[in-house]
Structure formats: C-alpha cells, structure tokens
Amino acid sequence: MSDLNPSEVADENGHYHLRLYVAGQTVKSMAALANLKRVCEEHLAGRYDIEVIDLVKNPQLAAGDQILAIPTLVRRLPEPLKRMVGDLSNTEKVLVGLDIRPKVVIS
Amino acid sequence: MATDTTPSPALPKARTGIAGFDDVTFGGLPAGRPSLVCGAAGCGKTLFAVTALVNGATLFGEPGVFMSFEERAQDLAANVASLGYDLDALVAEGKLAIDHVRVERSEIEETGEYDLEGLFIRLGYAVDTIGAKRVVLDTIETLFAGLTDDTILRAELRRLFGWLRDRGLTAIITGERGEGQLTRQGLEEYVSDCVILLDNRVEDQITTRRLRVVKYRGSAHGTNEYPFLIDDQGISVLPVTSAELGYGVSDEIMSTGIAGLDAMLGPGGFYRGSSILVSGMAGTGKTSIAASLVNAACERGERCMSFVFEESGEQICRNARSIGIDLKRHVQSGLLRFEAARPSLFGLETHLARMHRDIERFKPSVVVLDPISALRGPSSEVQATLLRMVDLLKGRGITGVFTSLRTDGTFEEADDLGLSSLMDGWVKLVSVEANGERSRTLYVIKARGMSHSNQVREFQMSSSGITLVDAYVGPAGVLTGTARIVQEAEEKAVALRRRQESERRRRDVLRRRHAIERQIAELRASLEVAEEEEAVLLTEDEARETAMSNERLAVSARRSAAE
Numbered sequence: 001m002s003d004l005n006p007s008e009v010a011d012e013n014g015h016y017h018l019r020l021y022v023a024g025q026t027v028k029s030m031a032a033l034a035n036l037k038r039v040c041e042e043h044l045a046g047r048y049d050i051e052v053i054d055l056v057k058n059p060q061l062a063a064g065d066q067i068l069a070i071p072t073l074v075r076r077l078p079e080p081l082k083r084m085v086g087d088l089s090n091t092e093k094v095l096v097g098l099d100i101r102p103k104v105v106i107s
Numbered sequence: 108m109a110t111d112t113t114p115s116p117a118l119p120k121a122r123t124g125i126a127g128f129d130d131v132t133f134g135g136l137p138a139g140r141p142s143l144v145c146g147a148a149g150c151g152k153t154l155f156a157v158t159a160l161v162n163g164a165t166l167f168g169e170p171g172v173f174m175s176f177e178e179r180a181q182d183l184a185a186n187v188a189s190l191g192y193d194l195d196a197l198v199a200e201g202k203l204a205i206d207h208v209r210v211e212r213s214e215i216e217e218t219g220e221y222d223l224e225g226l227f228i229r230l231g232y233a234v235d236t237i238g239a240k241r242v243v244l245d246t247i248e249t250l251f252a253g254l255t256d257d258t259i260l261r262a263e264l265r266r267l268f269g270w271l272r273d274r275g276l277t278a279i280i281t282g283e284r285g286e287g288q289l290t291r292q293g294l295e296e297y298v299s300d301c302v303i304l305l306d307n308r309v310e311d312q313i314t315t316r317r318l319r320v321v322k323y324r325g326s327a328h329g330t331n332e333y334p335f336l337i338d339d340q341g342i343s344v345l346p347v348t349s350a351e352l353g354y355g356v357s358d359e360i361m362s363t364g365i366a367g368l369d370a371m372l373g374p375g376g377f378y379r380g381s382s383i384l385v386s387g388m389a390g391t392g393k394t395s396i397a398a399s400l401v402n403a404a405c406e407r408g409e410r411c412m413s414f415v416f417e418e419s420g421e422q423i424c425r426n427a428r429s430i431g432i433d434l435k436r437h438v439q440s441g442l443l444r445f446e447a448a449r450p451s452l453f454g455l456e457t458h459l460a461r462m463h464r465d466i467e468r469f470k471p472s473v474v475v476l477d478p479i480s481a482l483r484g485p486s487s488e489v490q491a492t493l494l495r496m497v498d499l500l501k502g503r504g505i506t507g508v509f510t511s512l513r514t515d516g517t518f519e520e521a522d523d524l525g526l527s528s529l530m531d532g533w534v535k536l537v538s539v540e541a542n543g544e545r546s547r548t549l550y551v552i553k554a555r556g557m558s559h560s561n562q563v564r565e566f567q568m569s570s571s572g573i574t575l576v577d578a579y580v581g582p583a584g585v586l587t588g589t590a591r592i593v594q595e596a597e598e599k600a601v602a603l604r605r606r607q608e609s610e611r612r613r614r615d616v617l618r619r620r621h622a623i624e625r626q627i628a629e630l631r632a633s634l635e636v637a638e639e640e641e642a643v644l645l646t647e648d649e650a651r652e653t654a655m656s657n658e659r660l661a662v663s664a665r666r667s668a669a670e
Contacts, residue, residue: 023224031220055225057234062225066209069254070224085254086219097216 005078015030015038016048016098017077024056032071036090043100073097118325121169121241121277122163125155126464127344130318131329136301143298145289146217146305151316151337152281153178155305156243158342159279161192164202169240169277172204172233173256174247180205188227190341204233210253217255220466223263227270234276234634242271242278245609248292268297300324306332311484315454318344334456336464345460356380357504364403365396367566368534371551373558377532379472381555384499384526387536392547392568393510394418397475397532398427398434399573400440400508402471405437412471414446414462416481420445423477431572444469455492458482463499473506479526482514490526497529531555537563546588549575565591578616 002007022029033052040048055062055070065074069085075098084097120134126541129135136142136159144152160171175183177632183205186193197203206229234242253261265451271278280298282290289295295302307314317332335344359379362369369375379385383400385393401411415423423445424434437443446465453461462500476496482489493509500507511526527533533552538545547566551559566575576591586594 006370021225023228026224028220028222035219037174055228059228062229062232063206067225067229068208068210068223069221069226070228070248072225073218081214082216083214084216084218086217086221089219091217093216097218 001024014047015077015085016044016075017051017072018048018098019051019052019053019065021055021062021065021072021075024054028072029071030090031087032073035091035094036073039091039094039098039100043095044098046076046083075099108394109149113539120326121163122167123159124166124465125158125342127333127335127346128266128318131318131333131344132301132323133327135322136279137326138277138619139272140274140300141268141298142301142303143280143282143290143294144303144305145282145284145295147284147307148305150305151335151342152305153183153245154190154337154342155303156245156279156281157187157192157194158190160243161194162199162205163188163241163277164197169203170237171241172202172230172237172239173205173243173245174230174233175205175207175245176210177246179207181209181253189339200235204237204239206233210249210252212255213298214312215253221256223267226263227267231274234274238277240277241306242276243281244278245281245282246283248282248290248294251292264294265297265515287406295321305335312556313451313454313457316647317456336457336460340464343460343464345463362403362508363403364398365398365473365566365573365575367564367573368549369573371562371564372554375518376554377470377506377554379506380501380504381531382500382509382529383532383534384509384511384530385534385536386511386513387549388513388538389538391538392573393512393536393567394423394477395427395430395432395568395573396536396549397477397508397510398423398430398432401443401473401475402427402432402434402437402656404506405434405440405442408442409472410469411443411473412466412469413439413443413475413477414465415447415475415477416450417447417478419447429570429606430568431570444471450483454487455482455484459492459496466499466503471505473508474500475508476510477508478510478512481512492527493526502564527553542590544588544589546591548587 014069018036018040022032025044033050036050040050053061055067060069065072066083071085071087073084073094075084075086078099082097082099084094088094120132120136122129122135122137144155146152150267157173159263163171165168174182178186187266189196194203198205206228208226230242235237247267250260250264251257251659268278268280281293282294284291284304285291285293289302299322301323302323304319304547306317306319308317314338316335318331318335320328320330333344335342357379360374360376361379362376363372386395386523387393403411404411413420413423418426420438424438427434431528434443444465446462448458448461451456462474462476479489479493482492497507509526509530530553532554534549535552536547536549539548547568548563549566550561550563552558562577564575564577566573611666
C-alpha cells in the first residue's frame with residue numbers, strides 16, 4: 001500500500017499527515033473527529049493536518065486506503081502507514097498507534 | 108433430471124452455469140439471496156464462486172462483484188486464467204468488478220467503537236458502478252483474523268447479509284470448514300438460505316472431490332454427495348447419483364458388425380441403447396469384438412466414445428488393423444474418440460465424473476468401457492459406479508459395451524462384479540483348450556427381449572475380420588479347432604463313400620433296366636413275326652376257300668347245261 005504521493009514524501013520530518021475516513025455524520029464519526037482533534041492539539045500542536053473523507057460522498061475512495069471499518073484513521077505521514085479503527089476514544093492506543101508514545105505495555 | 112420436483116415459481120433461482128450443479132439444485136442458487144459455500148482448504152470454493160460469477164456475467168447478463176479477502180485481484184485473475192476466464196477483460200467491459208480487501212491485523216489498531224460501514228460502502232459502490240446482480244465474498248471469515256472484536260463483527264455480518272438480501276443480490280459467501288461446524292466462525296448461522304459443502308477426500312491415496320447441498324430453504328434439491336471435477340475445462344458437478352430408471356427404450360436394432368453374431372440374435376443385433384457385456388479371459392478377443400462393434404457404428408455415421416483403461420487409443424487402433432478394422436480413419440473423421448486413463452489415476456467417482464462429462468460433451472451413441480474389470484476398489488463401490496454408469500448411458504439412449512476380464516477362469520456366472528443383472532446382453536468368450544491348441548468360442552448368455560441362439564460358436568479372427576463358424580456338436584461333445592476340422596473331414600469321407608455307393612447302385616439298376624427293356628423288345632419282335640405268319644395263313648385259307656367255291660359253281664353250271 002505504498003501509494004504515497006511524492007509531495008507527501010517530501011514533507012519535512014515530524015509532520016503528521018492524517019486522514020480520517022467517516023461515513024456521514026454518525027455518532028462514532030463525530031466522536032472520532034473530536035477525539036482526534038483533542039489528541040493532536042495536545043501532542044502534535046502545529047505539526048499536523050487532518051483530512052476528513054466522507055465515504056458516503058466519495059465511496060470510490062474507500063478501496064484506495066483499504067478502508068473496511070468506519071471510522072478509520074490513516075497516518076499517511078510519517079511513514080510507515082498506520083491504520084487505526086474505532087472512534088479513537090482509547091487515547092492510550094491512539095498515542096501508541098500514532099507512534100507519539102512508544103508501545104510499552106501491551107494492553 | 109426429475110421433472111416432478113420442479114421448483115415453485117415463488118423461488119427465483121440464479122443459474123450458475125456450472126454443469127450439473129444447476130440440475131442438482133433444480134435451477135441454481137437462490138436469486139437475490141446469499142448462499143454459503145464451505146469446505147476445507149483447497150477444495151475449490153473460490154473456483155466455484157468465480158465460475159458462478161463469470162458465467163453470470165458472460166452467459167446470463169448478470170454482472171458481478173468479486174470481493175476478495177484473501178487473494179489479490181491480479182493473483183485471482185492469474186489463477187483462473189488457466190480455465191479460460193479472462194477476468195481483466197471482463198473488468199474492462201464493466202461486467203465484473205474485483206475488490207481486494209486486505210485485512211492485516213498488525214496494521215490495524217482498534218481504538219474504540221467502530222463498524223464495518225466502510226465495507227458496505229465499498230461493496231455498494233462496486234455494485235452500483237457496474238449494476239451488479241451477483242456478489243462473491245471470498246472468504247469473509249478473514250475478517251475475524253484481522254479484527255478482534257467478535258461481537259461487532261458478528262453484528263456487522265448479520266447486517267451485511269441482511270443488506271445483501273435487501274439489495275436483492277445473489278451472493279456467494281465462502282467459508283473455511285471448521286471443527287464441528289460447517290465454517291470456522293459459524294457463518295451458516297447467518298446465511299441460512301442455501302449451504303453448499305465442498306469436500307476433498309483422500310482414500311487409498313486417490314482424491315475425490317464431492318459436493319453436497321446441505322440445505323436449500325424453500326426448494327427441493329438433490330441430497331446426495333455428488334462428485335465434481337476441476338480441471339482445465341472448469342468445474343463440473345455430476346449428478347450421477349440421481350440417475351433413474353425412467354428412461355425410454357428403443358426398438359431399433361443395432362448390428363454388432365459381426366455377421367455371425369448378428370445371426371445368433373433373433374432380430375439381427377442388439378437393441379440400441381442396451382448395455383452389452385463382453386466377458387472372457389485374457390486373449391479371448393474382447394477388445395476385438397468391441398472394435399468390430401465400434402467400427403460398425405462409425406460406418407453407420409454414429410459417434411463412438413471408447414474409455415480404455417489398459418491400452419492407449421493408438422494401440423487399439425493398431426491392433427484392430429490386424430483384424431482388418433481401420434479405426435484410425437474414424438478417429439480422424441472425428442466419429443470416434445478414445446479416452447485413455449490408468450484406473451489408478453483417479454478414484455472411481457472421478458472416473459465416473461470424467462466419463463460423464465466427456466459423454467455429455469461428445470454425445471456419442473455408443474460407449475465402450477474396456478475393461479471394467481480394471482477399475483479397482485471395494486467391490487460394492489465398483490458395482491455402484493458401474494450401475495450409475497449403466498444408468499447414465501441408458502438415460503441417454505447410448506449403447507454401452509463393457510468388456511470384463513475374468514481372471515479366475517471359472518465358469519461361474521454369478522460373478523463379473525454382480526454386473527450381469529445390469530446388462531441387457533451378455534456375450535461370453537471362452538477359450539477351449541484341447542488337442543494341444545486353443546480355439547476361441549463365444550456364446551450369448553443373455554439378450555433381453557429377443558430370441559437368441561443357444562449354441563456355442565467358434566470364431567476366428569483373421570485379416571478379414573471376425574467370422575463365426577459352426578462348432579461341431581456331436582455325440583462326442585462340442586468340437587472346435589482342428590478336432591472340428593478332423594471330425595468334419597471324417598464325416599466328409601463317410602459322405603463320399605455313401606455317395607459313391609448309391610451311385611453304384613443307381614448304375615446297377617439302370618443296367619438291369621436296360622437288359623429287361625432289351626428282352627421286352629425281342630419278345631415284341633417275335634410276336635410281330637407270329638402275327639405276320641398268322642395273317643399269311645389266313646389269306647391263303649381264304650383264297651383256297653374262294654377257289655373251291657368257284658370250282659363248285661363251275662361244276663354245277665356245267666351240269667345244268669347238260670340237262
């Protein structure tokens with residue numbers, strides 16, 4: 001799944017390019033977006049951008065990032081590509097998943 | 108197939124185009140509903156699903172979506188390319204959509220509540236893009252490996268199948284066979300309309316694929332295990348166990364190609380569509396008799412198919428040439444086809460399935476199995492296989508010729524795999540060994556529905572074919588071969604002597620007759636002489652009388668003149 005654009009690869013180190021896939025304005029989607037924004041503001045202030053893709057409007061984009069579950073957060077940058085499913089309510093897991101905090105304890 | 112169990116029009120069905128399967132299920136999979144195809148690894152689930160999908164797209168105008176959870180699209184295309192399916196072309200034509208859903212647990216972190224809406228959207232998008240009517244989910248259980256939350260998964264799967272039903276999609280869901288249940292994750296719980304079980308069993312190192320319709324809600328279906336084939340011609344299911352006895356029969360008579368054998372049968376041959384057993388020990392000429400029959404059929408312009416288990420087709424052609432039968436030209440003209448395979452190559456079921464498929468495709472009017480005794484296996488299975496073969500041929504009005512090698516050499520009629528009762532005609536070949544030579548004889552043990560000779564006839568194979576000669580049946584028993592010739596020569600000599608004797612007697616009689624006739628002629632001559640003499644004497648007497656009376660008259664006249 002290394003379909004990264006050259007422009008994205010060329011981004012400076014430490015910048016987080018995140019993509020959140022949702023399907024309409026569901027409770028889980030809204031919760032995920034809110035949780036994501038909160039975590040990013042706390043830990044990645046100023047070095048992240050979030051792209052929200054609504055699959056109800058753009059269903060053709062689902063296959064490209066192998067989206068199965070909704071909501072799914074994809075970390076496009078930095079590499080490697082990471083995928084997280086769920087409403088991101090488990091902050092601990094989100095931080096581990098985004099490599100902001102090293103995975104110390106296996107929960 | 109049976110006609111008395113046609114489905115009610117209430118349940119629409121989607122034909123899969125898989126030979127035989129649509130027969131077993133009386134029309135195919137339930138249209139607009141999900142069906143489960145389960146089985147162990149490598150038993151052909153994916154192939155079954157792909158075939159149904161491709162056939163739907165190409166034959167029945169129903170585009171399909173293949174959602175693969177295991178193989179990548181290009182791998183899938185490469186795998187089925189060997190069967191002649193060009194998935195890429197179908198995708199390009201918009202008849203097929205392939206979506207590979209990659210589920211990798213290591214790449215997925217679960218961080219809270221989620222659902223599988225993404226999957227629904229992808230599927231829905233693919234379905235809407237090409238207007239799909241059929242969907243394959245192969246193998247959806249992979250999701251259980253990628254995602255940890257079983258509760259969510261199960262709820263979502265239930266929703267997915269409901270969604271498929273609501274959309275009216277004919278779906279095939281494949282599932283890996285699990286312990287104690289049909290699928291590992293108990294998918295049969297959700298997909299309850301139609302469940303098909305594929306099986307790949309190994310017995311005696313020989314693999315046989317079998318298919319069974321476990322359930323089919325709202326429809327009749329064949330309940331047996333049906334063998335099925337996967338080879339370069341795709342997948343074909345063979346409802347051979349569903350054969351019935353309700354076939355029509357023919358009154359037409361078919362020559363065996365051997366004039367003498369035809370003459371032994373009341374109507375001059377066997378009935379078309381009957382099954383004929385030719386049994387005998389090694390070297391009694393079974394294959395040659397079958398070759399004559401095939402040759403005769405081909406010369407009438409009929410198609411023949413020969414399944415040979417011990418020789419190659421080439422070899423049979425060559426050997427048949429020695430008795431003046433040219434099978435090669437029939438092969439070249441396409442009327443005759445040989446299918447040679449070692450009996451141990453496949454299991455009995457597979458053999459049967461293969462033969463069934465070949466017969467369906469070639470549509471011969473005569474089928475030869477040479478020899479059936481080569482089919483190895485438990486005798487009950489061999490018998491069941493042959494029974495189904497006979498039924499299969501009879502159901503199609505095909506004349507079956509079965510040769511059987513008898514190794515025991517006994518004359519017991521009960522063996523021959525218990526086949527005799529299945530056969531309409533039975534020609535037995537027996538080698539008679541006597542006086543230091545072996546001669547071939549044959550006799551017709553039975554020929555259903557016709558009178559037939561009860562004689563044992565000797566037959567000879569020469570470059571001009573198979574000819575039957577009358578065996579000598581006399582007080583000393585049946586004589587064949589040289590003994591018959593000697594006996595016949597002796598009888599000829601006796602007859603000659605008898606003929607000469609009567610000739611001589613006839614000549615004697617003739618001679619005597621001539622002598623008597625001569626005597627008669629002599630007597631007649633002397634009679635004539637006597638008659639002549641008598642006549643002379645008579646005239647002399649009369650002359651004398653006349654002269655005397657004249658004299659008397661003259662005397663009296665003279666006397667009266669003197670007075």
